[in-house]
Amino acid sequence: MKLIYPAIFTPYFDEGGYDVTIPDLPDCTASGDTLEDAIEDAVNQASGVILSIMEKGGEVPPASEYQEIQLDDPDDFISLIVLDMGAYSDAHAVKSVRKNITIPSWLNAYGEAHHVNFSKVLQEALLSMTQKKSERRDHGQQKQDGSKS
Numbered sequence: 001m002k003l004i005y006p007a008i009f010t011p012y013f014d015e016g017g018y019d020v021t022i023p024d025l026p027d028c029t030a031s032g033d034t035l036e037d038a039i040e041d042a043v044n045q046a047s048g049v050i051l052s053i054m055e056k057g058g059e060v061p062p063a064s065e066y067q068e069i070q071l072d073d074p075d076d077f078i079s080l081i082v083l084d085m086g087a088y089s090d091a092h093a094v095k096s097v098r099k100n101i102t103i104p105s106w107l108n109a110y111g112e113a114h115h116v117n118f119s120k121v122l123q124e125a126l127l128s129m130t131q132k133k134s135e136r137r138d139h140g141q142q143k144q145d146g147s148k149s
């Protein structure tokens with residue numbers, strides 16, 4: 001499953017390089033001596049934070065709309081980073097858990113005929129469910145905040 005988050009890049013003109021913050025992941029910061037290094041570090045750091053949340057059974061934070069992010073400095077800029085959680089978790093996950101599932105035989109036949117990776121489908125579905133739950137919670141909070149105004 002791929003996730004996309006906006007990231008704020010703050011350039012250092014005196015030394016070169018960038019600091020990176022991901023507003024939706026408050027404890028996640030990154031940096032790099034070049035823009036490429038900063039992007040790579042931001043992707044790795046954010047992926048690690050998300051994987052840690054998922055391994056603890058937490059909800060994956062939904063991404064903000066980049067248009068809604070306010071920049072503190074005129075030299076800062078926003079870029080979207082793409083997190084490939086499948087690839088990252090394959091390389092860094094602490095452990096995997098085996099689950100035995102039951103599905104209708106016709107669905108199994110279809111999946112096998114189309115070379116479906118059943119584990120990947122289940123992982124993506126569960127991750128999608130965590131994101132939708134977070135979005136519903138955030139939407140409900142926005143409604144609540146709006147009604148108090």
